[in-house]
Amino acid sequence: METREGVILLVEDNPGDEALTLRALKRNDIKNEVVIARNGPEALDYLFGSGIHEGRDLPVLPEIILLDLKLPKLDGLEVLYRLRGEERTRLLPVVIFTSSNEEHDQANGYALGANSYVRKPIDFEQFSEVVRQIALYWLVLNEPAPARTRTWGSSDPAAIGELFKTQEQ
Amino acid sequence: MPTPALTPSAFGYAPFQKRQIWYAITITLTAAIGPFLLWPALAGRILAVNFLPHIYCYLGKPALVWTHVTADLLTGLAYVFISGTLACLVYMGHPDIPFHWMFLAFGLFIVACGCTHLMEVVTIWIPVYVLSGVVKVVTALASVTTAVLLPTTVPKALTLLRAVKSAEQITENKIESLNKEMARRNTELVAANKELDSFCYSVSHDLRTPLRSIDGFSLALLEDCQDRLNPEEKAHLHQVRAATKQMAQLIDDMLALSRSTRREIRLQEVNLSQMAREIAAQLQGSAPERQATFTIAPGLMAEGDPNLLRIVLENLLGNAWKFTSRVPQSSIEFGTIRQNGQPAYFVRDNGSGFEMEYVHRLFGAFQRLHDVRDFPGTGVGLATVQRVVHRHGGQVWAEGAVGKGATFYFLLRPQSNGHSVEGGQGWKHAKGSFF
Numbered sequence: 001m002e003t004r005e006g007v008i009l010l011v012e013d014n015p016g017d018e019a020l021t022l023r024a025l026k027r028n029d030i031k032n033e034v035v036i037a038r039n040g041p042e043a044l045d046y047l048f049g050s051g052i053h054e055g056r057d058l059p060v061l062p063e064i065i066l067l068d069l070k071l072p073k074l075d076g077l078e079v080l081y082r083l084r085g086e087e088r089t090r091l092l093p094v095v096i097f098t099s100s101n102e103e104h105d106q107a108n109g110y111a112l113g114a115n116s117y118v119r120k121p122i123d124f125e126q127f128s129e130v131v132r133q134i135a136l137y138w139l140v141l142n143e144p145a146p147a148r149t150r151t152w153g154s155s156d157p158a159a160i161g162e163l164f165k166t167q168e169q
Numbered sequence: 170m171p172t173p174a175l176t177p178s179a180f181g182y183a184p185f186q187k188r189q190i191w192y193a194i195t196i197t198l199t200a201a202i203g204p205f206l207l208w209p210a211l212a213g214r215i216l217a218v219n220f221l222p223h224i225y226c227y228l229g230k231p232a233l234v235w236t237h238v239t240a241d242l243l244t245g246l247a248y249v250f251i252s253g254t255l256a257c258l259v260y261m262g263h264p265d266i267p268f269h270w271m272f273l274a275f276g277l278f279i280v281a282c283g284c285t286h287l288m289e290v291v292t293i294w295i296p297v298y299v300l301s302g303v304v305k306v307v308t309a310l311a312s313v314t315t316a317v318l319l320p321t322t323v324p325k326a327l328t329l330l331r332a333v334k335s336a337e338q339i340t341e342n343k344i345e346s347l348n349k350e351m352a353r354r355n356t357e358l359v360a361a362n363k364e365l366d367s368f369c370y371s372v373s374h375d376l377r378t379p380l381r382s383i384d385g386f387s388l389a390l391l392e393d394c395q396d397r398l399n400p401e402e403k404a405h406l407h408q409v410r411a412a413t414k415q416m417a418q419l420i421d422d423m424l425a426l427s428r429s430t431r432r433e434i435r436l437q438e439v440n441l442s443q444m445a446r447e448i449a450a451q452l453q454g455s456a457p458e459r460q461a462t463f464t465i466a467p468g469l470m471a472e473g474d475p476n477l478l479r480i481v482l483e484n485l486l487g488n489a490w491k492f493t494s495r496v497p498q499s500s501i502e503f504g505t506i507r508q509n510g511q512p513a514y515f516v517r518d519n520g521s522g523f524e525m526e527y528v529h530r531l532f533g534a535f536q537r538l539h540d541v542r543d544f545p546g547t548g549v550g551l552a553t554v555q556r557v558v559h560r561h562g563g564q565v566w567a568e569g570a571v572g573k574g575a576t577f578y579f580l581l582r583p584q585s586n587g588h589s590v591e592g593g594q595g596w597k598h599a600k601g602s603f604f
Contacts, residue, residue: 014382016378016381016382016385017381019385019386020381020382023385023389069374070374070375098374099373099375099381100373100374101373101424102369102370102373120377120381121381122380122381122384122417123384123413123414124381124384124385124388124389127381127385
């Protein structure tokens, strides 16, 4: 499987799950760079070039964020809320990757703009397959929003709506 | 959750008052018309105004006579009406009315007064002064007796009034404290539910995470150290993985059980037959090679929460499917019987059955009657079924025999009157206390 180049941001506090995700990627021959954030603020620091990621090459955004929900300091939903509030990360693909199958987590996740919600299986063979499919979809099949829109173009839905109105006239 | 507040309810006296008025009207009419019926000549004599024997008493003026006659007649009839009403009140409310003898004395006094007025009218035409005198004496006696007795009841009546008032106060206080207690309980319940929610969240997230590591790293060892592990060591790791799976299933089932308790019930008309057909198709699809017959009665409707009822049917049909896995031809039936005039639904199978001796353990959480090597499971399914059925106000029970199959019945809330049928019919089974 030839995946697009680009960073996978893995937001995961559990060392076991971190190691297993990395193992699953390796097992499926997915060679993308994986950046690991072990809590909410670390994830935001990476995305916005602050804190421990002060001064990194900002225009590089991850291709996909695998976001755990239960995290120290800021939990996954709050991280999602904050990055959806920022222009440069508004359209970044976010897959919630969690143990929880609570309805309210799913509902809140989607309400806050998650692109996908995947429950981590316990059986490692299934887990590995899930990781493979996520990578296949988001790094191969899915066409991301053009970088222009993500970084400096207009991604304001209201502005796009205006565009439709002009066309109708 | 809104709590219906208790209010001091008005006791239904409305029909009582209506009847009372009719009685009084009847008595009055009888008093007014009765004399004419008994003595038809009276009318003729009354109308013979010019032959009044006592016209001189009224200065010879017919107008004055009629004024007196009308006033006396009205007063007399009104008195009879009033005493009639009082008599009815005492007669009908007598166990609840204190001093009812006083009411009777008062009624008698009023009747007597009324009679003196009526006698005034009669004596204009007929000089029955002896009778009139007797009536006046009776009136005097009744009046004096009432007058003498009445003051003695005043302190008692006052005490009674105060007692009534304080009883009302006590009732109001009681209701108020009950309302407060209910509100407090409700708050507690909401808090407990919240706690349970976060507990379950924790269970679903935190208990699963280490399992993933146990399974993942066991498999990592199996894969990475394939050449260095002997068959026994590999078997141990496989056992670790199997146990992990079992634990994961337990956690999921436990969560399903707790959700069946927490989830708000939304009642609607549910087509159980349709639901059963869908589940049967899924089961058959999971093992197409199995020889199985599903007999599903058509058009079985129930009022309940569709999501929760699906859990019930999935568990019962799933169990039937599981426990018939060793018979060459599985036969699973979903239907209904009448139980005390209500439909009781059942799922019957021709599977391994169970010993009736242990029926009380069937519905307890984590209780199993079969070896997990014969039939896998966590022992949570039937506890969940029972929980859901109880939440609908219904009941669940089972019949079975080893090797002869099992039948599971469930009864949902009766649709006619909405009363719970919990208890009272002798099908009490194991109460699986959980959480």
